[in-house]
Amino acid sequence: MTRATTVRAVLAAAVLLVSALITLTMSPRLGLDLQGGTRMVLQATDSATTKADRESTDRTLEVLRRRIDSLGVAEPTLTRSGEDRIIVELPDVQDPRKAAEVIGRTAQLSFHAVQGPGTEQKQGKAAGLTLPDEEGRPLALGPARLTGAGVKDAGASFDAQQGAGWTVALDFHKGAGRDWTRLTGQAACHPAQDERRRVAIVLDDQVISSPQVAPSVGCNVGLPSGSTQITGSFGADEARDLALLIKGGALPLPVEIVEQRTVGPTLGAAAIDASARAALIGAAATALFITFVYRLFGALAAVALAAYGVVSYAALVALGVTLTLPGLAGFVLAIGMAVDANVLVFERAREEYAERSGRSLRSAMTAGFRNAWSAVADSNVTTLIAAGLLFFLGSGPVKGFGVTLAIGVLASMFSALVIARALTEIASRSRFVGDYRGVNGIARPGRVRTWLARRDPQLFRSPRRWLLISTALITVAVLGIVVRGVNLGVEFTGGRLVEYSTSRPVDVETARTVLAAAGFGDAEVTTAGAGDLSVRTGDLDNHEEHALRAVLAEEGGQTTKVRDELIGPSLGDELRRNALIALAVAVLVQLAYLAVRFRWTFALASVAALVHDVVLLVGAFAWLGRTVDGIFLAALLTVIGYSVNDSVVVFDRVRELWAKARRESVTTIANRAVLQTVPRTVNTGMGALFILAALAVLGGDSLADFALALLIGICVGTYSSVLTAVPVALTLERSSKTPPPARKRAPGRTSGAGAKRRDPRDNGARV
16 A cells, blocks of 8 residues: 555544544433423623623623522523524423423512601602502612622521411622611610511512511611512412522513423434435435445445545534534435545546546546646535535524534545545545446446437537526426515514414314304414424413413313424514525625636536525425425525536536637537536436435434425425526627636646756656
8 A cells, every 4th residue: 555545544543443432432412302301592681780791691690500500400501692692491390380480580679667657659759769568558668778689598498386377588799688687676666566567578570478576676776688588478379489589680681582482302313314214225325326236336435435424423423512403404414425536536546547548547637636636626515515604604603514414425525535545545545446347336437427428419519498497497496485475484574473283183274163152263273293383473472372372272182282383473474584695695606616626617607506495495495385494595595505506517527628618619628527526416316316215204303494494495406506607608709808717737747948858768757
C-alpha cells in the first residue's frame, strides 16, 4: 500500500473504533417529541420598573428554574432564546396545566400594615390600597413594607396540634427579617381585636392572609424571622403551591406562554420504532442497489455506508445533539444521500477507464477521486448552506433537523473520501479484481451509460421546448395555490392543534356536533391516523382544553392526548415571516455561492430551477390539501439543497468539457455533459428514493408529509436540474459576452515565454 492509503486506513480504523466505543457506552439525548413531555416557549415582557433585556430575562430564568425544581420534574431543561424568550422542556409532563400556572404567575408577594377597615372609595389613592380580606371585608392597607424577594424559605405543613390546618412557614433573609420584626412590632402596639393589629400578606393584589399578631408579642418587639406562619383556609395542594411560589420568588418580568407542545410517550416510541425500521429497510435496499450497479466496489461502498451510520450516530451522541423527530428523519435521509459522493467517484472512474485504454484500475480510481472532488465539494457545501439556514432561521424541532443534516453531510464526506477510498484502493491493487471486469464494476460502463452513448439523443436542439413544459408545470402549481389555497399549519397561523386517541371509535361528525354543543363551535375536527381525532381551534387555554377533552370522553370513553401544539398569534406571525426570510436567504446565498464558483449564467439558471422546484412543491401540497408547517419548511429547504446539488454536478461537467473544447458550441457541450452525468443522477436519486419510500410507508403519520414532500422534491429537482436549469443557461448564454472557461493547467507544467523547451530526443520518460 502507498503511504496515503495507509494513512487513510489507519484514520478510518481509529475513527470507527472511537465511534463504536461511543455508540456502545453513551445514550442519545432524545427530544420531547420522541420521549414524551411538554415544551413551552415563554415571552418575557417589560414591566413598570424593568425592561425585558438579556440580563433581566436571565434572572427570570433562574427564578423559573427554582420553581420547576420544586415541582419535582425529572431533568427539566431551561434555556434563554434570543433576548427575551425562555424555552422550558419538561419530560414526562403530559398535563401542563399545573406547570403553566406555577411558572407563569408573576407571584408579586408583599407584606402590608393594616390601617383599619377600608372603603371602596379609598382604593387606588396614593395614601394606600384597599383590598378585601379572606372573608371579603375591605381593609385599608399601607404601602408594602417588604416583598417576596426577602423570603429565604417557605414550607407547607399540617398543624394538627393547634387545629390551624395547613399552614405555610416563612423564613426571611437577614435584612428582610429585621423589616418583618419592625412591621409586626408596630402592629402589636394596637389592642387585641383591633384591625390595625393585623398584617396583610398580599399575593398578586389579593389578600391571601391577614393574621392578628399574637397577644404575647410586645409593642415594638415583633416576631423574629423563622417563626412566622401564614394561616388560612388552605387545602394541602393550595398550601404547597403557595409555599412553592413564595420560595421561588417573584419573577423580575411578567411572562406569557407563546408556544406549547405536548407529545405522548407512545407517539414518540412509535416514531422511533418506525424510523428504525425505515432506516434498516431503506439502507438495505440502497446497499443492494449500489452493489448491483457497481459490483465489488459497490459492496465496498455499502460497507462504507454502514460505517457512515456508526460515525454519524456517534457524532450526534458525543456532541450532545438533541435528537428530535425531524432530526431522526434527517439522519435516515442522510443515509441515502451519503451514497452520492461514491456514485460520483465511481462514474468518473468508469469514464477514465473507458477513455484511456491500457489504464490500470488503480489509476482510474485515483483519477475518479481527483476529478469528482470539485463536484463533491460544491454539492455538499450547498447542502450545508441549507442546513445552516434551518438551524438559524428554524424553530423547535426544525433546528434539530438542521444540525442532524449538517453532521450527516460531514460524516458522509468522511465516509466516501476516507473510508471508501481506503477500501477501494486496497481492492484495486489486487490482480484478481483488476483482471475480472465483471467483478470490480468499474471496468465496464453501466447499462444507462451504454444506452445513452448508443442513442446519443440531442436534448437541447430546442431548449425553449423544455422551458414551455416547465412554465406549464409552474402554471398548474400556481393555480393550485390560488384555487385550493395553502393549508398553513398552526405553527404559522397561531392557535391550538390537539390529537386524541379514544377507547371507542368516534366519527368526525359526532365529534363536531358534541363540541359545538359544548361551546367549541370553531373547532375543526378531522381524523388523524388510525381512528384518532385531530381538533384544531383558535385561542384555547389549558383549562378549556381539559374541558374539550372531557366532552370527547363522554362519547369516546377513555380519551388520551397524543399530541398538543399551542402557538400564540404573535409567534405564528413571526414563524411565518421567518419562513419567508429563510426561503429568500436560501435563494440569495445559493445564487452568491454559485456565481463565485461558476459563471453568472449558470448561477441564475440553477436558482431558476430552485425557484421552479419550490413553486411546484408548494403547489403539489396545495392540490393535495396537505399541511404546510415547520416540518414542511425543513423538507423544502432540503429540496433546495438537493436541487442545487444536482445542478452543480451538471454545470461542473459543462465547465470541464467546455474548457477542453472552447471552440465547440455550448449547446453541444451541455448535451454531452448531461448525458455523462445522467447515470450519476439516476443512481443517486434511487438511493434517496429507497430511504424516502421506506419512511413514507413505515414512518407513520408523523413523518408521512415530510417523506412525501421530499419524494416530490427529489423527483422535481432531478427533472429541473437537467431540463430547466440547462435550457435557462443556454438561453442566457446567447446574450452573454463572457468567454468560455479557461482550461486548467496540469500540475507541474509551464507555458508561455518562461516554458522550458524539451530536447526533441527526450521522450519525457524518467526512472
